[in-house]
Amino acid sequence: MLQQTQVDRVLPKYEEWLSKYPTLEALAAASPEEVADTWRPLGYNARPQRLHEIACEVVARYGGELPSDETTLRSFKGIGAYTVGAVQSFAFGRRAAIVDTNVARVLFRVFVGRGDRKTTVMEKRIWAMSEALLPRRDVFDFNQALMDLGALVCVARSPRCLVCPMRAICRAYPFNPDLEGPTS
DNA sequence: ATCCAGTGTC
DNA sequence: GACACGGGAT
Incomplete structure (x- = not known):
């Protein structure tokens, strides 16, 4: 449900x-x-169909229990890299x-600071950072905190840098929107 | 216009 | 790699 759709x-x-x-x-x-x-009026109407397909598949082949391994999860249509990590953690x-x-924006700003976040090479760097930063325990809280930092503080348009705990080491501070995007 | 707990397709 | 896929909020 949360794919490209606000929590609220x-x-x-x-x-x-x-x-x-x-x-x-x-x-x-x-x-x-x-x-x-039931889904209406949330958009992206392939999602309810896929959710239903996944439910049928899980009932038919996995006894109604969602598998936890990456390969099986990734094999379902509608479950990509993000959802695998979210379900697992x-x-x-x-x-x-x-x-x-959210995580992409936070890690990009803190550790890269400028340039285009949406290139495939940068996407790979961001995934590598997210994996490298992963603590041994409390992964649930860590991932949740990273997302919340992006959703509440390091927001897309006017990040609240003055209350951000990453400010001291952030490569994007002081924030300048002109340093983000394809043309920089 | 831009953004939003992305993903599948060509 | 670009593009489609929705609808609501700022």
Whole structure:
């Protein structure tokens, strides 16, 4: 649900969704039409369909229990690199890195500071940083904190550098939006 | 216009 | 690598 969709907008629908489909079995048992209808008006309407497909697949082949290994998770359509890390670290407590838009922005600003964040080489650097920084324990809290720093402090438009704990070492401080993007 | 807990496709 | 995929908020 959270793929390219703000937390504030997901939250009410998430509650409704889980109330209606408390288990993967329940989701699998529903019709695709009903699932699509429950999803509305969140966008990206391939997502409910894929979520339903995943539920059916997990029920059919994995006894209704979501597998935790990267290869199997990644084999589902709709689950990419970010979701694998999120499921592993948040749901299973595994030591797995995540990179979403928030983490990418934070790590890019703190450790790179300028240039284009969206090139493939930079994306790989950011993943490498996220993995290298991963603590031995408390990975759930670490990943959550990194995301929250990006969502609440190191925001896209007007980052709140004055209250940021990374300010002293941040390569993007003092923040200048002209130093970010393809043309720099 | 830009951004948002991305991903699949060509 | 570019592009499509949604809808809501700033």
